Amino acid sequence: MVTYIIRRLIAAVLMLVVVSIVTFSIFFVVPRLAGVTATDFANRYVGSKGATAETVVALADKLGFNDPLTVQYGRWVKGIVAGSDFDTGASIEHCPAPCFGYSFITKTPVWPELLDRLPVTVSLAIGASVIWLVAGVSTGVLSALRRGSFFDRAAMGVALAGVSLPIFFTGMMSLVFFSYKLGITAPGRSYTSFVDDPVRWAYNLILPWITLAFLYAAVYARLTRAGMLETMGEDYIRTARAKGLREPTVIVKHGLRGALTPIITIFGMDVGLLLGGAILTETTFSLPGLGKYAVQAISANDLPKIMGVTMLVAFFVVMANLLVDLLYAVVDPRVRLR
Amino acid sequence: MSFLELKDLRIHFPTDDGLVKSVDGLSFTLERGKTLGIVGESGSGKSVTSLGILGLHKGTRARISGEIWLDGEELVGAGVEHVRKLRGKKMAMIFQDPLSAMHPYYTVGNQIIEAYRIHHDVSKKVARKHAIDMLARVGIPQPDRRVDSYPHEFSGGMRQRAMIAMALCCDPELLIADEPTTALDVTVQAQILDLMRDLQRDFNAALIIITHDLGVVAELSDDILVMYGGKCIEYGSAEDIFERPEHPYSWGLLGSMPRLDREPTERLLPIQGSPPSLINVPPGCAFHPRCPYADRTAGRSQTEVPELLETHGGHRVRCHLPSDQRRGIWENEIKPNLEAS
Numbered sequence A: 001m002v003t004y005i006i007r008r009l010i011a012a013v014l015m016l017v018v019v020s021i022v023t024f025s026i027f028f029v030v031p032r033l034a035g036v037t038a039t040d041f042a043n044r045y046v047g048s049k050g051a052t053a054e055t056v057v058a059l060a061d062k063l064g065f066n067d068p069l070t071v072q073y074g075r076w077v078k079g080i081v082a083g084s085d086f087d088t089g090a091s092i093e094h095c096p097a098p099c100f101g102y103s104f105i106t107k108t109p110v111w112p113e114l115l116d117r118l119p120v121t122v123s124l125a126i127g128a129s130v131i132w133l134v135a136g137v138s139t140g141v142l143s144a145l146r147r148g149s150f151f152d153r154a155a156m157g158v159a160l161a162g163v164s165l166p167i168f169f170t171g172m173m174s175l176v177f178f179s180y181k182l183g184i185t186a187p188g189r190s191y192t193s194f195v196d197d198p199v200r201w202a203y204n205l206i207l208p209w210i211t212l213a214f215l216y217a218a219v220y221a222r223l224t225r226a227g228m229l230e231t232m233g234e235d236y237i238r239t240a241r242a243k244g245l246r247e248p249t250v251i252v253k254h255g256l257r258g259a260l261t262p263i264i265t266i267f268g269m270d271v272g273l274l275l276g277g278a279i280l281t282e283t284t285f286s287l288p289g290l291g292k293y294a295v296q297a298i299s300a301n302d303l304p305k306i307m308g309v310t311m312l313v314a315f316f317v318v319m320a321n322l323l324v325d326l327l328y329a330v331v332d333p334r335v336r337l338r
Numbered sequence B: 001m002s003f004l005e006l007k008d009l010r011i012h013f014p015t016d017d018g019l020v021k022s023v024d025g026l027s028f029t030l031e032r033g034k035t036l037g038i039v040g041e042s043g044s045g046k047s048v049t050s051l052g053i054l055g056l057h058k059g060t061r062a063r064i065s066g067e068i069w070l071d072g073e074e075l076v077g078a079g080v081e082h083v084r085k086l087r088g089k090k091m092a093m094i095f096q097d098p099l100s101a102m103h104p105y106y107t108v109g110n111q112i113i114e115a116y117r118i119h120h121d122v123s124k125k126v127a128r129k130h131a132i133d134m135l136a137r138v139g140i141p142q143p144d145r146r147v148d149s150y151p152h153e154f155s156g157g158m159r160q161r162a163m164i165a166m167a168l169c170c171d172p173e174l175l176i177a178d179e180p181t182t183a184l185d186v187t188v189q190a191q192i193l194d195l196m197r198d199l200q201r202d203f204n205a206a207l208i209i210i211t212h213d214l215g216v217v218a219e220l221s222d223d224i225l226v227m228y229g230g231k232c233i234e235y236g237s238a239e240d241i242f243e244r245p246e247h248p249y250s251w252g253l254l255g256s257m258p259r260l261d262r263e264p265t266e267r268l269l270p271i272q273g274s275p276p277s278l279i280n281v282p283p284g285c286a287f288h289p290r291c292p293y294a295d296r297t298a299g300r301s302q303t304e305v306p307e308l309l310e311t312h313g314g315h316r317v318r319c320h321l322p323s324d325q326r327r328g329i330w331e332n333e334i335k336p337n338l339e340a341s
Helices: A002-033 A037-046 A053-062 A068-084 A110-145 A150-164 A165-181 A199-232 A233-242 A247-275 A280-284 A291-297 A303-333 A335-337 B046-053 B080-086 B106-119 B124-137 B155-170 B186-203 B214-219 B238-243 B248-255 B324-339
Strands: A084-087 A091-093 B004-015 B018-030 B036-041 B063-070 B092-096 B173-178 B206-211 B223-229 B231-237 B310-314 B315-318
Touching: A002 A068, A002 A303, A037 A053, A068 A084, A110 A150, A110 A199, A110 A247, A110 A280, A110 A291, A110 A303, A150 A199, A165 A199, A165 A280, A199 A247, A199 A280, A233 A247, A233 B092, A233 B124, A247 A303, A280 A291, A291 A303, A303 A335, B004 B046, B018 B046, B018 B223, B018 B231, B036 B046, B036 B214, B046 B063, B046 B173, B046 B206, B092 B155, B106 B155, B124 B155, B155 B186, B173 B186, B186 B206, B186 B214, B206 B214, B214 B238, B223 B238, B223 B248, B231 B238, B231 B248, B231 B310, B248 B324
Parallel strands: B036 B206, B036 B223, B092 B173, B173 B206
Antiparallel strands: A084 A091, B004 B018, B004 B063, B223 B231, B231 B315, B310 B315
8 A cells, every 4th residue: 555655646746747748748749849949938028018139039038038948947947946037127026935936027937926826726726526426426326226207318418508508608698697797696707715715705606616517517426327237237336236235325335336437537637737726717717826827828828827726737737636636546545456 | 814915916007008017917926045046038927026015116117916915914905104214124125236226436345335225223333243144144255345436346246146135125024026136146146045045944934036037036936937928827836837837838838948957969948939029918828929829729818818827736837738738748748759859
């Protein structure tokens, strides 16, 4: 068990290194191969200020765009691990580790901004995931047990709608209906920190939670239903019944337990991805989270920010996967041997 | 009254293609300490019968009629919850493939403890002690360590022993073993059969062995019931069935059994054709399309369902051929063939 955990941990670190190389390559190597020069890179930072050609060339040199790519990559990684200093022209800004770079457009280091946005995204992701896990799995179980019934058909119909309808549609519709027409939920752009007022926090987030959870619950209901239909036909279910166990015990302890493994996998991935920002939900409800931050960074062509968010998402996904692998060993004892 | 008595048990499943008559009018009795072997091909209704006795068709789409009397209690009409409480305690079952019949995510001990505690109000510690005792009883070495193993960490034979321990943990009075040795190596099969015989003697349980393997029933059974197309077609003592079988299907079963005392060059004598569809059971005698003697019944085989009639001393046969003619065929045509070869 211990070696299993250590192996998984090493794999997770290696994965992060690979992700950092790929991320760096996407933003610095690939454009180079496509013919973008160091001067073009520097040009982004001066933007439309109308700098002379000499200033831009000098800036490219100063920002290190002329250094070999490996040096640039090393500098970027060193910043994340040990921190670094940035010459903003007016002063030298120190950026402590983990330093994901400094945005010359907004003249701010990236990491504190990410930290600032993180609670919003975490609140959104955790709340929504609890709702969709409970709703999706219980719907799936009931559907499987009453296969072909009215409930099953209705639930699967709703699930199909859930998978098909995009967030910006369901989100908009629910905002219009519940917030603006009925006035029972908070309007967009509402966010209160959990620390400040937990009740307000939940009230403001309930609509985004449900909207986001609807999409995922649909997927989970279908997955759970398929898994339950399979496990409830297994021989060990018949054994459990033959032992005289009560039907709820048979369903939950023996049936659901067997169907849970694929659900844990996809749940880890989904939550990991969401922690990096639910772009559509945050945009629709104007929540100041990582997803909205990413959209703004992309629109502004702000490289350090985009790379910062990308690395953070990657970190969450890798961590979520690590957690899933460890959970696997707990859920399925046969995994430990491998 | 007998300990277990089935009266005209019918278990039918409505499907889109028609009504599947898996069990169609089955009756037999069984006493404590005795063993009944139920023999037949796949799809003859053996397993459905056993699940029916345990009440596992309740609440499904199956249509069940007839009577099952267990120790003076009728089970077909009994409530779901009532039968559930009897399951595992009064009657228990051993399944064919212990790898798929045990839950892969729980330790063997946990599964036995679970079976014990559902019927006994004891602490986990007491139940665990009992589980270890049961594992020791069925011959698992180092039971205090193996109790914490998972089913996949056991060998096939050990798993089946654990399965038996699980079935016997509540001291059931009726034990049904559905193909208990089919998934095992031949060397292990004999051990498991020995174990079952010993345990049955110790526990004085009524035992039903369901199998397609005549060798297994020969080893253990007092009485044998041969099933075909959901019906009993021959019933008698083990001696009746092996020494003087009267149904052509039973002859076929004996003929297709490999025997050591037969010349290796001789071929087996298989039954031609395949088992009947349980939706469209052939009219008349269900076996007539495969029966080499059907033409000797003057067409009755094709039109009339034969009755299960007693020939002598509890030996019952469902066949249109007159009894003395059947005995003649067995003595003069079948038996010499089996023995000569």
